[in-house]
Amino acid sequence: MRRRRRALTYCCRPCLALGTLAPLLLSQPLAADEMPKRGGTLTYLIPADAPPSFDAHKESTFATVHGFAPFYSQLIRINPDNPASTTDIVCDLCTGMAQTDGGTTWTFTLRQGVKFHDGTPLTAADVAASFNMIAFPPQGVLSPRVASFLMVDKIEATDPQTVVFRLKFPTAAFLPATASPFNWIYEKAILDKDPHWYEKNVMGSGPFKFVGYETGQSVKGERNPDYYDPKLPYLDGFVAIYADKEATRVAAIRSDRAALELRGMPPSGRDELTGALGDQIAVQEGDWDVGSAVTVNHEKKPFDDVRVRRALSLAVDRWGGAPPLSKIAIVQTVGGLVFPGSPLAATKAELEQMAGYWPDIEKSRAEARRLLKEAGAENLSFELLNRNVDQPYKYVGTWLIDQWSKIGLRVTQKMVPTALWFDSMRNGDFSVVVEAPGYGIVNPVIDIQKFLPAALAGENYARYEDKHAVELYEALLHETDPAKQRAAMRAFDIYMLDIQAHAMFVLWWHRIVPYRSYLKGFKIAPTHFINMDLARLWLDK
Amino acid sequence: MHRYLVSRVLLVFPTLLGAAALVFILMRLIPGDICLVRLGSGGTSFSAAALAACHAEIGIDRPWWLQFLDFIWGLARFDFGTSMWSGKPVIQEIASRFPVSLEVAVMATLIAIAIAIPLGTISALKQNTWIDLAVRTFSIAGIATPSFWLGIMSILLVLDLTQAISGHPWMPSIDYVPLWKDPIRNLSIVMLPAITVGYRYAAVSMRMTRSAMLEVLREDYIRTARAKGLLEKIVINRHALKNALLPVVTVIGIEFAFLIGGLVVTEQVFNLNGIGRLMVLSVQNQDYTLTQALVMLVVTIAIVSNMLVDLFYAWLDPRIRLA
Numbered sequence: 001m002r003r004r005r006r007a008l009t010y011c012c013r014p015c016l017a018l019g020t021l022a023p024l025l026l027s028q029p030l031a032a033d034e035m036p037k038r039g040g041t042l043t044y045l046i047p048a049d050a051p052p053s054f055d056a057h058k059e060s061t062f063a064t065v066h067g068f069a070p071f072y073s074q075l076i077r078i079n080p081d082n083p084a085s086t087t088d089i090v091c092d093l094c095t096g097m098a099q100t101d102g103g104t105t106w107t108f109t110l111r112q113g114v115k116f117h118d119g120t121p122l123t124a125a126d127v128a129a130s131f132n133m134i135a136f137p138p139q140g141v142l143s144p145r146v147a148s149f150l151m152v153d154k155i156e157a158t159d160p161q162t163v164v165f166r167l168k169f170p171t172a173a174f175l176p177a178t179a180s181p182f183n184w185i186y187e188k189a190i191l192d193k194d195p196h197w198y199e200k201n202v203m204g205s206g207p208f209k210f211v212g213y214e215t216g217q218s219v220k221g222e223r224n225p226d227y228y229d230p231k232l233p234y235l236d237g238f239v240a241i242y243a244d245k246e247a248t249r250v251a252a253i254r255s256d257r258a259a260l261e262l263r264g265m266p267p268s269g270r271d272e273l274t275g276a277l278g279d280q281i282a283v284q285e286g287d288w289d290v291g292s293a294v295t296v297n298h299e300k301k302p303f304d305d306v307r308v309r310r311a312l313s314l315a316v317d318r319w320g321g322a323p324p325l326s327k328i329a330i331v332q333t334v335g336g337l338v339f340p341g342s343p344l345a346a347t348k349a350e351l352e353q354m355a356g357y358w359p360d361i362e363k364s365r366a367e368a369r370r371l372l373k374e375a376g377a378e379n380l381s382f383e384l385l386n387r388n389v390d391q392p393y394k395y396v397g398t399w400l401i402d403q404w405s406k407i408g409l410r411v412t413q414k415m416v417p418t419a420l421w422f423d424s425m426r427n428g429d430f431s432v433v434v435e436a437p438g439y440g441i442v443n444p445v446i447d448i449q450k451f452l453p454a455a456l457a458g459e460n461y462a463r464y465e466d467k468h469a470v471e472l473y474e475a476l477l478h479e480t481d482p483a484k485q486r487a488a489m490r491a492f493d494i495y496m497l498d499i500q501a502h503a504m505f506v507l508w509w510h511r512i513v514p515y516r517s518y519l520k521g522f523k524i525a526p527t528h529f530i531n532m533d534l535a536r537l538w539l540d541k
Numbered sequence: 542m543h544r545y546l547v548s549r550v551l552l553v554f555p556t557l558l559g560a561a562a563l564v565f566i567l568m569r570l571i572p573g574d575i576c577l578v579r580l581g582s583g584g585t586s587f588s589a590a591a592l593a594a595c596h597a598e599i600g601i602d603r604p605w606w607l608q609f610l611d612f613i614w615g616l617a618r619f620d621f622g623t624s625m626w627s628g629k630p631v632i633q634e635i636a637s638r639f640p641v642s643l644e645v646a647v648m649a650t651l652i653a654i655a656i657a658i659p660l661g662t663i664s665a666l667k668q669n670t671w672i673d674l675a676v677r678t679f680s681i682a683g684i685a686t687p688s689f690w691l692g693i694m695s696i697l698l699v700l701d702l703t704q705a706i707s708g709h710p711w712m713p714s715i716d717y718v719p720l721w722k723d724p725i726r727n728l729s730i731v732m733l734p735a736i737t738v739g740y741r742y743a744a745v746s747m748r749m750t751r752s753a754m755l756e757v758l759r760e761d762y763i764r765t766a767r768a769k770g771l772l773e774k775i776v777i778n779r780h781a782l783k784n785a786l787l788p789v790v791t792v793i794g795i796e797f798a799f800l801i802g803g804l805v806v807t808e809q810v811f812n813l814n815g816i817g818r819l820m821v822l823s824v825q826n827q828d829y830t831l832t833q834a835l836v837m838l839v840v841t842i843a844i845v846s847n848m849l850v851d852l853f854y855a856w857l858d859p860r861i862r863l864a
Binding site (some may be wrong): 419 | 572573574575577578579580581588590591594595597598626627628629633634637638693696699703704710711712714715716717719780797809810811812814818819822825826827
């Protein structure tokens with residue numbers, strides 16, 4: 001067998017990285033000549049209640065990542081100096097990565113001398129054990145991201161400094177899956193002893209050492225003097241406070257009880273802070289890798305009829321609705337199935353070819369009325385299920401009802417608590433629902449799994465089966481040539497959003513992070529999960 | 542009196558058992574699944590196998606009757622199990638939050654008593670004067686004002702005032718510290734929510750004190766006391782107020798029990814990590830074990846508080862003590 005060894009440097013893709021930087025609006029650009037200062041304790045807010053556990057391998061909530069990411073390292077990650085990029089993946093614990101065997105073997109060489117906070121040397125065995133726990137969890141161990149590693153056959157440590165991932169097939173989805181911000185590296189000896197240990201304890205090799213956790217209230221960390229990069233972190237420590245009420249968070253930042261919250265605020269929060277504090281507040285904004293989607297239950301009549309589903313999409317004026325909605329809600333960018341900042345995303349011109357994205361809304365709505373008439377559903381009325389959360393669910397839901405009323409549909413909205421919302425979707429107890437699929441890292445090929453037919457994706461609440469959709473996805477998953485992959489993604493997008501209207505996207509979320517201007521080194525990313533280790537943040541006080 | 546006490550204590554057990562059965566059934570009647578909330582909260586995809594593993598991990602895949610027996614057996618041994626959400630012992634989850642709610646409740650009660658009894662008494666004594674009108678307006682405003690609005694307004698007021706005075710907006714810390722660790726910081730954190738809650742609490746008690754005093758002041762024995770030439774101070778304090786306090790004590794007892802689990806909005810507004818917030822969170826997350834334990838805690842506090850009120854009645858009114 002001919003072995004081909006090709007080193008990939010994902011950090012050297014400036015064309016893609018620049019493309020994703022473009023939509024970012026930095027109201028206070030970072031000065032290149034600012035020299036970071038050491039010292040100080042950063043206090044920040046986590047807009048959530050206490051997480052179920054400290055173990056990112058098992059959880060999906062940012063409440064775990066925001067509080068505990070500073071204690072951990074990853075094998076690879078999105079470049080912390082360029083987090084706005086969706087493709088700039090660089091080493092964290094590794095010093096090099098290479099693919100061989102036609103892209104089915106990935107070899108990572110680890111840094112020398114990295115230690116866990118208890119002094120234990122970090123080796124390839126720890127990395128392999130951590131990824132095995134995520135990709136192949138043993139019986140009784142929870143791992144929600146097994147599907148992200150569907151391409152992985154085997155993970156092994158070939159020597160103390162080398163980890164090898166053997167894939168079933170080459171795919172571009174592997175690297176971002178491995179760089180997911182949930183993939184913290186744990187100590188193998190601890191995992192071997194108790195795979196649940198990390199749920200209630202902390203032992204990492206990250207820039208900060210764990211000091212304490214006040215149940216449901218705060219997490220404290222202090223500088224790790226043995227961090228592998230002796231320049232980092234700049235801070236002496238941090239205090240992360242859980243605060244789920246927006247008014248409290250705004251007041252806390254205003255009074256300087258905290259410097260920022262790392263998730264994102266609605267426009268009203270940003271305006272209140274900038275209005276009260278002027279240049280003491282800086283703001284960074286950008287597209288957010290969470291989409292406002294509408295899921296139509298194919299098992300409920302008349303939504304089994306593609307004409308009705310297309311009519312629902314055609315009625316919504318995405319281009320016209322985005323500007324006013326973005327003033328009051330955390331949505332802004334019109335997009336398809338793929339995060340707008342990704343190289344795989346449809347361009348505006350490509351979007352405008354699809355039903356629901358036509359630039360002429362009157363033509364679009366006339367077509368919607370025609371389709372409804374043809375399907376015998378002109379006077380259709382239904383209930384829109386929505387999550388009882390202000391931003392942006394209520395805003396999007398209310399706007400959608402108005403949009404649908406323009407083609408004569410009578411829609412009422414049912415707001416339910418999160419648990420009931422999930423339960424209704426899972427049991428098919430809805431006709432149309434507002435969802436918000438969000439991701440830890442931009443990995444379009446994995447992200448769109450949610451929209452695959454129900455037999456493949458248990459979380460696809462549209463409840464449909466479609467062999468052709470599966471074929472299109474398989475082609476996409478196995479394609480490694482960027483141009484061909486992009487073409488395959490377009491075909492999937494058009495089939496899913498237009499031809500069959502199995503899925504419906506309206507607007508992608510918009511991340512707004514206001515923060516105290518003395519805080520430096522913060523760079524906004526397209527997800528609120530990445531770049532959370534705080535290593536590069538510093539205080540200019 | 543002893544027989545009375547024993548019968549009250551014995552009544553506690555069927556009440557607790559009834560509450561336990563009720564909360565167990567009600568929680569399972571609410572549609573929802575803790576594992577869906579846990580796995581899906583980040584918006585990421587998860588497999589059916591992950592969902593099944595989650596169900597198995599927290600034990601909700603077992604028959605409900607087995608879960609009920611476990612719960613009751615645990616109650617009998619004061620073992621409330623582990624939280625389905627955090628995996629930590631329920632006792633630990635509650636113990637870390639209880640002091641916060643208790644402190645706010647006690648302080649609010651003290652504030653309420655300090656305001657309600659003097660003002661309610663003065664209002665009754667000065668019936669239909671401008672003083673009475675002012676006190677009644679003050680109390681009606683307290684009842685009508687929602688706690689969350691008052692809480693947010695009080696924070697904004699502090700922020701705006703401090704910004705206007707010093708140029709730097711200030712508000713109390715939102716990171717709670719226990720009283721014994723840092724009393725000044727603790728009091729600065731707890732004072733505002735205690736005043737916010739205490740005001741509403743005082744308003745209710747004030748109206749009760751006023752009406753009870755008005756009723757008592759018209760009684761024959763008050764007239765007799767005055768006819769005997771007793772000092773007005775003695776008539777009011779020893780004869781009128783002591784008797785008028787009976788319904789006031791009932792209100793204070795009920796309100797106190799409510800405060801332990803009912804400070805939901807206040808705890809959220811002031812970012813206090815108390816029992817009320819934990820209760821809402823546990824219901825939202827469908828954390829059966831934690832919700833059951835919290836309900837049992839609130840029921841127990843209500844029972845104990847009622848018993849204490851009854852005992853206080855006996856101290857206030859010899860007719861009850863000697864019956």
